[in-house]
Amino acid sequence: MANKEKGYLSLVLHAHLPFIRHPEYEDFLEEDWFFEAMCETYIPLLDVYERLTAEGTDFRVTMSITPPLCNMMADPLLRERFRRYYSLRLELAEKEVVRNRNTQFLEVAKMYETKFRRIRELYEDYYHGNVLAGFKKFQDMGKLEIITCGATHGFLPLELRKEAVHAQIKLAADDYRTHFGRGPRGIWLAECAYNPGDDVYLKAQGIRYFFLETHGIIYGSPRPRYGVYAPVYCPSGVAAFGRDMESAQQVWSAETGYPGDSRYREFYRDLGYDLEYDYVKPYLHQDGVRRNIGMKYCKITGRVQLNEKAPYNPAEAREMAASHAGNFMFNRERQIEHLNHFLGKKPVVVSMYDAELYGHWWYEGVDFLEFLFKKVHHDQKTIKMVTPSEYLSLHPDNQVVQPSMSTWGDKGYNEVWLNGTNDWMYRHLHKQVERMVELANKFPTADGILKRALNQCAREVVLGMSSDWAFLMTVGTAKSYSTKRFVAHTHRFTGLYEQIMGNRIEEGYLGDIEWRDNIFPAVDYRVFSTAEAEKAAAGK
Amino acid sequence: MTSSGKINKGNNAPEAEHKALPENYGTTEASLLPRDPNWMFIYWEITENSKKEACRLHGADIFQKGRQVIRVREVAEGDAAGKYFDIPVMHDAKSWYVNVQESGRAYCCEVGLALPDGAFVSLVRTNTVNLPAGRVSDVTDEKWMAVTADFDKLLQLSGVEYIGKGSGEVAKSLAQRWEMLRTVFSRASSWGVSSMAAPQAPQKQAEKKFWLVADCELILYGATEPDAFVTVSGRKVNLNPDGTFSMRFALPDGIVDLPIKAVSKDETDSREIDIKVTRATTTDGK
Numbered sequence: 001m002a003n004k005e006k007g008y009l010s011l012v013l014h015a016h017l018p019f020i021r022h023p024e025y026e027d028f029l030e031e032d033w034f035f036e037a038m039c040e041t042y043i044p045l046l047d048v049y050e051r052l053t054a055e056g057t058d059f060r061v062t063m064s065i066t067p068p069l070c071n072m073m074a075d076p077l078l079r080e081r082f083r084r085y086y087s088l089r090l091e092l093a094e095k096e097v098v099r100n101r102n103t104q105f106l107e108v109a110k111m112y113e114t115k116f117r118r119i120r121e122l123y124e125d126y127y128h129g130n131v132l133a134g135f136k137k138f139q140d141m142g143k144l145e146i147i148t149c150g151a152t153h154g155f156l157p158l159e160l161r162k163e164a165v166h167a168q169i170k171l172a173a174d175d176y177r178t179h180f181g182r183g184p185r186g187i188w189l190a191e192c193a194y195n196p197g198d199d200v201y202l203k204a205q206g207i208r209y210f211f212l213e214t215h216g217i218i219y220g221s222p223r224p225r226y227g228v229y230a231p232v233y234c235p236s237g238v239a240a241f242g243r244d245m246e247s248a249q250q251v252w253s254a255e256t257g258y259p260g261d262s263r264y265r266e267f268y269r270d271l272g273y274d275l276e277y278d279y280v281k282p283y284l285h286q287d288g289v290r291r292n293i294g295m296k297y298c299k300i301t302g303r304v305q306l307n308e309k310a311p312y313n314p315a316e317a318r319e320m321a322a323s324h325a326g327n328f329m330f331n332r333e334r335q336i337e338h339l340n341h342f343l344g345k346k347p348v349v350v351s352m353y354d355a356e357l358y359g360h361w362w363y364e365g366v367d368f369l370e371f372l373f374k375k376v377h378h379d380q381k382t383i384k385m386v387t388p389s390e391y392l393s394l395h396p397d398n399q400v401v402q403p404s405m406s407t408w409g410d411k412g413y414n415e416v417w418l419n420g421t422n423d424w425m426y427r428h429l430h431k432q433v434e435r436m437v438e439l440a441n442k443f444p445t446a447d448g449i450l451k452r453a454l455n456q457c458a459r460e461v462v463l464g465m466s467s468d469w470a471f472l473m474t475v476g477t478a479k480s481y482s483t484k485r486f487v488a489h490t491h492r493f494t495g496l497y498e499q500i501m502g503n504r505i506e507e508g509y510l511g512d513i514e515w516r517d518n519i520f521p522a523v524d525y526r527v528f529s530t531a532e533a534e535k536a537a538a539g540k
Numbered sequence: 541m542t543s544s545g546k547i548n549k550g551n552n553a554p555e556a557e558h559k560a561l562p563e564n565y566g567t568t569e570a571s572l573l574p575r576d577p578n579w580m581f582i583y584w585e586i587t588e589n590s591k592k593e594a595c596r597l598h599g600a601d602i603f604q605k606g607r608q609v610i611r612v613r614e615v616a617e618g619d620a621a622g623k624y625f626d627i628p629v630m631h632d633a634k635s636w637y638v639n640v641q642e643s644g645r646a647y648c649c650e651v652g653l654a655l656p657d658g659a660f661v662s663l664v665r666t667n668t669v670n671l672p673a674g675r676v677s678d679v680t681d682e683k684w685m686a687v688t689a690d691f692d693k694l695l696q697l698s699g700v701e702y703i704g705k706g707s708g709e710v711a712k713s714l715a716q717r718w719e720m721l722r723t724v725f726s727r728a729s730s731w732g733v734s735s736m737a738a739p740q741a742p743q744k745q746a747e748k749k750f751w752l753v754a755d756c757e758l759i760l761y762g763a764t765e766p767d768a769f770v771t772v773s774g775r776k777v778n779l780n781p782d783g784t785f786s787m788r789f790a791l792p793d794g795i796v797d798l799p800i801k802a803v804s805k806d807e808t809d810s811r812e813i814d815i816k817v818t819r820a821t822t823t824d825g826k
Contacts, residue, residue, distance in 0.1 A: 157574060158573050158574075160571055160573075160667055196670070218676060219672065219673060219674065219675060219676060219677065220677060221673075221677035221678075221679045222677055222679040222680055223676060223677050223679065223680050404672045404673065404674075405574065405670075405671075405672035406672065410547045411547065411576060412576070413574075413575060413576035413577070413672065414573070414574060414575050414576065415547060415575050415576055415579075416547060418573060418575050418581055419547060419552070420552040420553060420554070421551060421552060421553065421554055421555075422554065423581055423583070423635060424554050424558050424635075425558070426571070426573060426581075426583065427565075427571075427583050427585075427635075428561050428562075430571060431565055473554070473555065474547060474551070475551075476551040479551075479555050480555055480557065483554070483555035483557045483558055484557060486558075487557055487558065487560050487561060490561055491560075491561075
């Protein structure tokens with residue numbers, strides 16, 4: 001029966017990694033972040049979408065694939081290096097099945113062999129090295145809605161110049177078009193960081209909606225009639241969807257959260273440390289230092305020492321993921337019934353997560369999602385899964401509210417990206433933006449080497465704007481790497497700026513930087529011009 | 541890439557490498573950035589030329605006579621002169637965190653000299669920053685009025701108690717994840733000397749630092765006739781133009797008694813509501 005559902009569930013996965021690509025090194029540690037996420041999250045998610053589609057299970061999911069991630073997925077060098085990465089893992093997995101034929105680890109060893117073979121099959125035979133084509137396929141079927149993000153995950157509330165905000169959005173929308181063949185309907189503002197008024201630049205790119213942390217909506221003005229359970233329209237007409245905390249808690253609560261179950265895979269016991277050194281050495285980085293290699297044979301087990309962890313049982317863990325998916329769905333049904341009664345209308349519950357938490361951090365998280373999609377499709381009628389676009393076409397009438405400045409970071413505002421570890425960056429970043437705007441205004445029609453230099457300046461500025469650098473400094477993880485990256489982009493920009501202003505561009509210098517920082521092959525530096533930003537703000 | 545990292549109290553210094561960047565750009569300028577409802581960050585540069593120019597205009601001893609301050613101005617609507625206050629600070633500090641009592645307002649700052657006669661010499665002025673209110677809006681529309689009584693409940697359903705806790709448990713899981721990433725990656729960066737460090741035994745590497753923090757505050761709000769006289773616990777409360785009011789309290793363990801009294805303008809009528817809140821915190825002591 002049509003319209004029987006009592007409300008909507010919109011599942012949103014934010015997939016992002018900073019642009020990390022170092023052609024100047026044969027083997028670069030931080031590039032592994034991308035390869036790990038490919039093996040554990042992005043390709044397994046595609047695997048789920050493939051299986052659900054083959055079985056005829058309808059599903060809806062919204063995923064941001066940020067421009068840096070798109071550019072890495074599309075990059076020939078990283079594609080080749082990823083091939084090397086999974087091939088080595090597969091080789092080790094195959095050896096491991098033989099080595100463990102008489103041990104209690106045989107099942108888990110076989111699991112990795114199957115997993116890496118499937119990765120190879122999907123990567124090579126299905127997508128021919130281009131996973132973006134896979135995601136696009138499901139978007140074209142209407143099951144997956146891919147949304148974009150600021151060009152380099154730039155943190156917009158700390159930008160002083162509107163030209164910078166416009167450039168982040170416009171570059172992202174243009175990049176999206178080249179990968180997915182149409183404009184983005186939605187955007188994930190990096191860190192859910194919203195600054196009132198920035199929505200006009202979204203509107204200028206035809207973007208219809210974005211997401212906010214809970215208090216971005218409920219501290220909005222006037223008071224939102226339905227809290228976070230209906231989107232609101234900013235004065236510009238762009239819709240803002242608010243995050244539901246109850247479903248976030250359901251997954252991640254320390255007391256009752258799913259990933260801590262004793263039957264799930266233990267993250268901290270890794271073959272990179274457990275295997276004989278000479279045997280595992282070919283699978284480590286060139287420096288030969290033992291590190292995690294992503295293959296783990298134990299389950300969480302309980303409150304025991306790492307050396308007391310029991311062997312992982314894939315079948316048992318998968319059953320648990322099914323049971324947790326059932327629990328999640330049950331709770332959403334009750335929540336939606338309750339909200340429906342209380343609000344007198346169909347609520348939309350927006351469950352937002354970092355994509356990499358599924359599979360990479362919570363290994364069984366991808367199975368959980370697969371079971372959830374199946375159960376929602378087959379086992380209930382209370383909930384209908386929708387994408388935000390579908391919701392807006394079903395319910396185009398929404399309250400007009402000016403949302404509050406907010407982020408999803410610690411304490412809810414900008415402190416994660418503005419504190420004693422990283423506040424020194426902004427003086428330099430703002431100076432670069434100011435100079436970039438100056439260049440774009442000064443040279444409205446450059447060509448030849450000047451155009452190349454200006455385009456590269458634009459790449460360096462946006463790479464420096466990535467919120468990841470400030471974030472990594474705050475959490476103290478890869479603080480040295482992120483500082484070096486910010487400093488490197490600043491130096492490269494300043495070097496080019498001085499050469500351009502002195503009318504003495506060195507082709508060798510420029511060529512070297514172009515080779516290193518090749519994000520946005522089609523960038524047009526004029527995206528930073530004042531006239532363009534003003535035109536966008538005026539809705540022209 | 542996860543994005544809900546916890547602000548780490550022990551990690552508050554920048555990496556030395558940032559000194560590779562220029563200290564000055566040779567222009568007098570200042571910028572103001574929003575951090576949260578009550579804090580802003582200002583950075584500035586004042587060139588020698590600007591200082592000379594100030595001496596030329598205001599006297600060679602102006603820097604001896606004047607106190608170096610940041611003047612924090614509330615930007616009022618229209619032409620009305622806004623409120624301001626001064627923060628004494630050495631100009632050489634070049635950056636500062638500015639605390640303001642009133643959230644939800646617009647501010648700008650000037651770095652300059654406060655003179656004994658009360659005059660102010662401005663050396664550089666920042667952009668204006670609009671701070672978020674950090675609380676539920678006082679603005680309600682007509683349509684809203686019918687359901688005001690339920691807003692409280694809606695807030696609970698919306699997860700208001702998690703605000704500002706870095707998405708609560710989410711951040712906690714992520715912090716563990718980052719803790720792990722740090723042990724795995726930071727010592728072993730491909731750049732810098734860290735990659736030379738010897739690997740540690742896996743057991744030690746994998747120690748989990750588990751933690752939990754939680755606290756709560758109290759927000760009281762209400763509405764009456766816009767011209768009424770309202771007290772909470774005997775203290776006068778300033779009403780918003782539409783008669784609404786709200787206050788934020790620290791909430792220590794124990795009983796907090798909040799008698800609210802409203803008296804009509806002509807003092808012929810009054811209403812009282814008494815709210816008692818009990819907080820009891822227990823921890824498992826681990």
